[in-house]
Amino acid sequence: MTSQSNTLRVVRLGTIDYADALALQEAIVRARQLDRIGDTLLLLEHPHVYTLGRGADERFLIARRAGVPVHRVSRGGQVTYHGPGQLVGYPILKLEGAARDVHRYLRALEDVMIDSLARIEIAAARRPGLTGVWADSLKIGSIGVGIRRWVTLHGFALNVDPDLSFFDAIVPCGIQGCVMTSIAALGHPEISLAGFAEITAQVFAQVFGYARVERVDPTALGFRCDDARA
Numbered sequence: 001m002t003s004q005s006n007t008l009r010v011v012r013l014g015t016i017d018y019a020d021a022l023a024l025q026e027a028i029v030r031a032r033q034l035d036r037i038g039d040t041l042l043l044l045e046h047p048h049v050y051t052l053g054r055g056a057d058e059r060f061l062i063a064r065r066a067g068v069p070v071h072r073v074s075r076g077g078q079v080t081y082h083g084p085g086q087l088v089g090y091p092i093l094k095l096e097g098a099a100r101d102v103h104r105y106l107r108a109l110e111d112v113m114i115d116s117l118a119r120i121e122i123a124a125a126r127r128p129g130l131t132g133v134w135a136d137s138l139k140i141g142s143i144g145v146g147i148r149r150w151v152t153l154h155g156f157a158l159n160v161d162p163d164l165s166f167f168d169a170i171v172p173c174g175i176q177g178c179v180m181t182s183i184a185a186l187g188h189p190e191i192s193l194a195g196f197a198e199i200t201a202q203v204f205a206q207v208f209g210y211a212r213v214e215r216v217d218p219t220a221l222g223f224r225c226d227d228a229r230a
Helices: 018-033 102-119 164-169 193-208 225-229
Strands: 007-015 040-045 049-052 070-072 079-082 086-092 133-135 138-148 151-159 212-216
Touching: 007 193, 018 040, 018 070, 018 086, 018 151, 040 193, 079 086, 079 164, 086 193, 102 133, 102 138, 102 151, 102 193, 193 212
Parallel strands: 007 040, 007 212, 049 070
Antiparallel strands: 040 086, 049 079, 086 151, 133 138, 138 151
16 A cells, blocks of 8 residues: 555654654654655554644543643644553555555554454444544544655554543543543453554554564664754
8 A cells, every 4th residue: 555665664662752752753754755764653652641633623622631731733633642551653654656545544544453453352343434443332543644745644542551531531532422442441451552562563564565564673763853843
């Protein structure tokens, strides 16, 4: 589905501040636009943070929790929460040819989450007219993307074992009545975030048609957060 290289670079960043991760994405996006690097998938956790998409309605942020920052960013979608125990994936891919289809890209990200959950015997699915992934009536995975000159940024978030009470302060993704769940809450507390990140990387490569996965140490990325702020 993707472009030039048939290799996916996967970078595990651990826990990283939201603003720093955004700056890093900006730098990598610019490098990908110039073909200085290949397609890259960043996998990470954030400290507690709420984010709103570029057109998000602030009324969906019901309450502000002390010490939890709020960012409005250039992705699609409404308000969401990120925090410890949630796997966040930021694919930075150059879409070319038939892959230059936003809806196709969104459905592929949903496939990644659905197929990854199937690997641990959790049945998940789409809901008509909505973006994301549900386990029965509960939402477990969210998506909010940006695309710049057909290079993607932002991405997906899947709940492994976060504190779900942080979702009580928002209307998740602007969907009234939406209740969030997690892998742990669905009866799989033994699944670690690190282990599920490895499953997700493998499934992502399969769904997007990469022949090879290259695991890149964060120290070898060649970017600093300051590179994007300069």
